[in-house]
Amino acid sequence: MTGTTQRIPQATSKRLPLYYRFLQNFANAGKRRVSSSELSEAMKIDAATIRRDFSHFGALGRKGYGYDVNDLLLFFRRALDQDEETDVALIGVGSLGNAFLKYNFQKNHNTRIVVAFDPKAPREGKMISNIPVFHPDMMEEKIKELGINLVILTVPTRAAQEIADRMVDIGVKGILNFTPVRLTAPDWMRIHTIDLSVELQTLIYFIKNDEKHSQIE
Structure with missing residues (x-):
């Protein structure tokens, strides 16, 4: 090859x-x-x-x-660096965030959540699904300390851009964004947005179109 x-x-x-x-x-x-x-x-x-x-x-x-x-x-x-594990931070431990912590990826993946942040967590941290969860006041300190370059964002819409700005300030290279907000960031930062409501509406659209075509045929 x-x-x-x-x-x-x-x-x-x-x-x-x-x-x-x-x-x-x-x-x-x-x-x-x-x-x-x-x-x-x-x-x-x-x-x-x-x-x-x-x-x-x-x-x-x-x-x-x-x-x-x-x-x-x-x-x-x-090519995918499967032999090298990538540590990830989760920001926002609501329903979706909790699901991520419980799943925390499987053996076939090369990524793992090693720390999370949520406003309801104390500054000194607490354990959820064996992952330490800290108050957002500790984000910059902990993310730098752990050398993390990738974060998963599952926060309320109103907080999304502010969190993204804070990630830019500390040099985080990538955000997997599960909020509907179209985040703005410098070109060197990679942002992949997964808007579940848009994905669902797209799926519904295709299903309805398939039904219309089958009726015509």
């Missing part, structure tokens, strides 16, 4: 964890090689898209053979 230094399209980058997950499934089933059409059928992604995604990383497969499952797993493990 050959590497590449070219810039990878964002859409391709977002699919990398999916490729890794499905390749793990193939490996667990004892499959040694896989074709783009087999991946396409399993993932419901067009085979041409898969081949185009893989082409950004050089020669990942061989014509007439397909892709070696273990080789691909090793490649994507390295």
Whole structure:
């Protein structure tokens, strides 16, 4: 396999964890090689898209053979830094935040929540699901102390931008934003927003459209 230094399209980058997950499934089933059409059928992604995604990383497969499952797993493990754990801070321990603490990712993930912050927590901290939870007054101190560069934001809408500004001030590199607020931040900070209400409305829209098309047919 050959590497590449070219810039990878964002859409391709977002699919990398999916490729890794499905390749793990193939490996667990004892499959040694896989074709783009087999991946396409399993993932419901067009085979041409898969081949185009893989082409950004050089020669990942061989014509007439397909892709070696273990080789691909090793490649994507390295690409996703699966061998290196990433510590994450959770800000906001309401219903959604509590769910994150209880889940705190599984063995197949390379991330773990190591600290959380919530206004109801004391400054000295308390344990929830074996994770220390502190008052937001302690955010800057604890995040710097733990060397954290990624935070999950599950706070009320009114507090979202203020928290983001505080993260910018201490150099946090990324925010996974579960609030509906479109946060503003410098270009060097990565912000991924997951608005659950928008995702739900989008799903409802597609379901209704599918129903209309099936009635027409």
